[in-house]
Amino acid sequence: MSSSIDAILSPEQVAYRDRLRGLVDKHILPRCAELDESMTVPWDILQMLSRESVLGVVIPQKYGGLGKRNDGRDLDAIPVCLSREQLMRGSCNVDTLFAMQGLGTYAIIAGGSEELKQTVLPPVAAGTKLAAYALTEPEGGSDVVGMETTAVKSGDGFVINGRKTFISNAGIAATYVVVAKTDPSKGAKGLSAFVVDGDTPGLSATEPFDMLAPHIIGAVTFKDCYVPVSRLLGTVGEGFRLAMASLDIYRASVGAAAVGLGQAALEESVSRALARKQFGQAIGEFQAIQFKIADMATQVEAARMMVYRAAKLRDMGMTPIAREASMAKLFATEVAARCVDEAVQIWGGLGVCKGVRVERLFRQARALRIYEGTSEIQRLIIGRAVLREARKAAGQ
Ligand SMILES: Cc1cc2nc3c(=O)[nH]c(=O)nc-3n(C[C@H](O)[C@H](O)[C@H](O)COP(=O)(O)OP(=O)(O)OC[C@H]3O[C@@H](n4cnc5c(N)ncnc54)[C@H](O)[C@@H]3O)c2cc1C
Structure with missing residues (x-):
């Protein structure tokens, strides 16, 4: 089926969109009521999306995905948009799962070391581990710089303390990209980004919030969470x-x-x-x-x-x-x-x-x-x- 945007898509992108539309019609739409009202992860759907080369869109080819841009340091936006449009047409919760695999890893793709990318990204592309993006805080929502979570240098790493809220995949993510203050006197330039594993001692998540539309989301507390310096993304001050x-x-x-x-x-x-x-x-x-x-x-x-x-x-x-x-x-x-x-x-x-x-x-x-x-x-x-x-x- 053609659409108004076909003229700006490549033939591969048109074919991808049409193939994904068929997958959504076959595997997702018939189950959309169950998928949308459920608070459990549909791992079978995630793995189908991995097998069918959909999840790979948010991970570079070098690390188990499909993105070929800039030697594994960036992604193309059009395939991400095509995926979200079609997945959301099928199920809101499936779209969220896909989106979080991307939003929770993009800072790693753009700022992580080669070793970190090799470790964290392949299971996300395979749909066997979930990612999360922890920016919002009780006192720092729209005003990101108003956040209060700190990361203080300690030995060969950083100690993170604070509380994030409205974090999609809270409690079920294997990795969180966490933005914290490393220098409160520097405003936006005083924020740094880290990768924190879900099983790090001191990290805990609330029960999921009861939302208007069911969504796995909650608050995450970091209490003296130690992360080695290898988990810093980019350089200190590059978090914003x-x-x-x-x-x-x-x-x-x-x-x-x-x-x-x-x-x-x-x-x-x-x-x-x-x-x-x-x-x-x-x-x-x-x-x-x-x-x-x-x-x-x-x-x-x-x-x-x-x-x-x-x-x-x-x-x-x-x-x-x-x-x-x-x-x-x-x-x-x-x-x-x-x-x-x-x-x-x-x-x-x-x-x-x-x-x-x-x-x-x-x-x-x-x-x-x-x-x-x-x-x-x-x-x-x-x-x-x-x-x-x-x-x-x-x-x-
Ligand atoms: C379903 C869902 C999923 C989410 N997932 C994540 C996630 O995975 N990770 C994450 O970090 N966050 C996540 N969030 C949080 C989300 O990004 C924040 O809720 C959002 O940024 C707004 O922040 P707030 O809720 O603190 O609202 P506030 O910032 O308190 O805003 C309240 C109201 O004031 C208005 N306002 C604020 N500042 C201004 C201004 N300067 N000018 C005009 N109006 C203003 C806002 O527009 C809004 O209408 C999620 C939220 C939802 C609802």
């Missing part, structure tokens, strides 16, 4: 840069996930509009319903183009793409919210019943506007970038 580099690629992919969710809402709406009869005809015959479907289809298509434009610019070497990635994330996640709302409307009373897919989509769409930077933070990034360009053009 590595955290933002991870977002540079994964933020646009949240937009891709939102496109997948919007597409699922559209597909559910179309099937209901054709099947449900009122006043002697299918509700899809009413112009009011046609207009809803028209708006959903148009907005999903526009969001898709913004997401893949941001990803393409990044893959062409235009980094950082903070403005484009933020625009894509902001627009696509707000489109997903509108689409799930209209899908519920088209399903009428059934749309608010548990067990009906649009009800699940409605709950799943909400977090997209919060994680990896809220909509307000995306607007700050975009607004500042637009003003910066205007000042530059005016020679100020």
Whole structure:
């Protein structure tokens, strides 16, 4: 099936997207209710994604994955976005598992030693171990630099103390990328990133939080956790840069996930509009319903183009793409919210019943506007970038 973005994809990328769509239809959609409401890891699905060369998209070829970019120090954004769009169309929890294998390892790919990459990355590509990304704290959410976790030099390593919250895969991840303060006087330049194994003495996780849409997520405490210096990513003070580099690629992919969710809402709406009869005809015959479907289809298509434009610019070497990635994330996640709302409307009373897919989509769409930077933070990034360009053009 062709789409508006085919012109900017390579033939291999089109083939990958179409193959993955078939895998989702066959293995994920038939189980989506169970997968989305479950709080256990579907290891069989993860391993299927590894076997079918999907998980490998987030890991370089050198370390057991498929990425060929920059000698194993970077990844292409388009395959990540294609994967998230299709996986989210099938199941929100499967998309999250895929996304965390990437978000939880990108800083290692970009800043880890050869030895660390050889140890940590292959099991993630194989789908036998899970990764996590620990940035957010109770007092440091949108304001990353407001974090309080510290990493203090001690002998040949660092001792980490603090508490992270809203960490996806908390308690089940084999490795966490953790950002902590190494020099509180230096602001963003005083943050450093580390890889901490899930079984490190002093690391503990809460029970999963009870979320609007089920999601394995919780708080993680670090109490005198010792990590050797080999676990430092990049150099001391590079933590903020590595955290933002991870977002540079994964933020646009949240937009891709939102496109997948919007597409699922559209597909559910179309099937209901054709099947449900009122006043002697299918509700899809009413112009009011046609207009809803028209708006959903148009907005999903526009969001898709913004997401893949941001990803393409990044893959062409235009980094950082903070403005484009933020625009894509902001627009696509707000489109997903509108689409799930209209899908519920088209399903009428059934749309608010548990067990009906649009009800699940409605709950799943909400977090997209919060994680990896809220909509307000995306607007700050975009607004500042637009003003910066205007000042530059005016020679100020
Ligand atoms: C499902 C889910 C999964 C997540 N997974 C992870 C994960 O794996 N790892 C991780 O580290 N974090 C994760 N998070 C945390 C997420 O990134 C944060 O929730 C998010 O960054 C917002 O931080 P906060 O919750 O502290 O909100 P706050 O920062 O307290 O924001 C509250 C409100 O104030 C607004 N606000 C804040 N500052 C400004 C400003 N300067 N201007 C205008 N408005 C502002 C925000 O937009 C928001 O509306 C996850 C969150 C969710 C919901």
